[in-house]
Amino acid sequence: MTSTRRTLTKHSDVVRAARAARGGWVLAGVYASTEAGRGAARRIPRAERMPAYAPAGTFEAYDARHEDGTAVWVRYTAGLPKPAPRPTSMTYRVCDRGTGSGYVGVSVRSIVLSAECPRCGGPRGSAVPQRFHEDGDWYTVDKWDNPCGHVDTYTSVLAEYLRDRKLALDALRDHADLDEVGDGEYDEPVALLNALALVLRSASARDASRFLELGGYGEAGRRVEEERTARETRMTLRDAARYLPELAAARDACTKCDGGWVDYRGRDGEFVSLRCGTCRREARAHA
Numbered sequence: 001m002t003s004t005r006r007t008l009t010k011h012s013d014v015v016r017a018a019r020a021a022r023g024g025w026v027l028a029g030v031y032a033s034t035e036a037g038r039g040a041a042r043r044i045p046r047a048e049r050m051p052a053y054a055p056a057g058t059f060e061a062y063d064a065r066h067e068d069g070t071a072v073w074v075r076y077t078a079g080l081p082k083p084a085p086r087p088t089s090m091t092y093r094v095c096d097r098g099t100g101s102g103y104v105g106v107s108v109r110s111i112v113l114s115a116e117c118p119r120c121g122g123p124r125g126s127a128v129p130q131r132f133h134e135d136g137d138w139y140t141v142d143k144w145d146n147p148c149g150h151v152d153t154y155t156s157v158l159a160e161y162l163r164d165r166k167l168a169l170d171a172l173r174d175h176a177d178l179d180e181v182g183d184g185e186y187d188e189p190v191a192l193l194n195a196l197a198l199v200l201r202s203a204s205a206r207d208a209s210r211f212l213e214l215g216g217y218g219e220a221g222r223r224v225e226e227e228r229t230a231r232e233t234r235m236t237l238r239d240a241a242r243y244l245p246e247l248a249a250a251r252d253a254c255t256k257c258d259g260g261w262v263d264y265r266g267r268d269g270e271f272v273s274l275r276c277g278t279c280r281r282e283a284r285a286h287a
């Protein structure tokens with residue numbers, strides 16, 4: 001693939017395809033430079049120096065790793081029901097048949113993967129449960145089709161998951177003193193992120209969310225993603241590690257709510273509970 005092709009992306013064609021896809025993600029271009037890709041992903045929603053995407057607020061965009069550089073994906077959202085936010089990771093149940101050549105039977109493993117196809121950065125497909133019978137037992141695994149057309153095999157995704165898992169475990173072993181980790185709300189997930197920051201270069205907040213999910217800290221990962229989408233500037237994994245203690249401290253200091261919820265009494269006497277914007281709790285704590 002030549003750089004000519006990349007620079008000659010006709011954004012008017014992308015816009016036409018994205019409108020036709022009605023909220024589906026469309027590849028807008030592949031940039032040789034990471035900075036150029038990130039810049040385009042930032043400017044497209046604002047239609048800033050990219051007039052094909054006008055008016056501002058008509059498109060969403062994101063950048064992701066692509067085999068040939070940095071991909072930018074866009075979706076058209078104007079006038080459509082608010083689309084689901086992009087997931088920060090995908091959890092699938094897959095068949096694990098071991099790595100040797102002999103038959104060792106099958107086990108089902110739940111794995112956490114990047115939400116994007118490793119080849120083109122397009123969104124991965126939704127899990128569809130599928131039951132099968134083998135050696136006298138029934139199993140349920142997930143199948144999925146990636147909209148980009150690239151096929152994930154169980155072997156390749158298991159390897160992808162185990163690589164992430166090993167990276168996290170090695171980082172913790174080499175760079176975290178687990179005896180020193182406090183018992184604050186996010187101390188454990190922050191220790192994981194700080195360890196990862198020392199071994200991963202230029203990791204993003206979305207990488208942070210994926211590793212948090214993988215480590216069993218899904219709620220922390222969702223708070224990071226919430227903060228990332230609210231920020232105007234790019235948020236890194238290190239920023240995520242700084243943000244979580246700030247959120248924990250804000251929750252400790254909050255006097256506006258009851259366990260993350262604020263009750264309002266309407267004129268009709270009915271109570272309405274609203275999520276506290278400071279605490280950003282996920283579910284109502286039942287007393």
Ligand SMILES: [Zn+2]
Binds near residue numbers: 117118146148
């Ligand atoms: Zn793909």
Ligand SMILES: [Zn+2]
Binds near residue numbers: 280
């Ligand atoms: Zn609060």
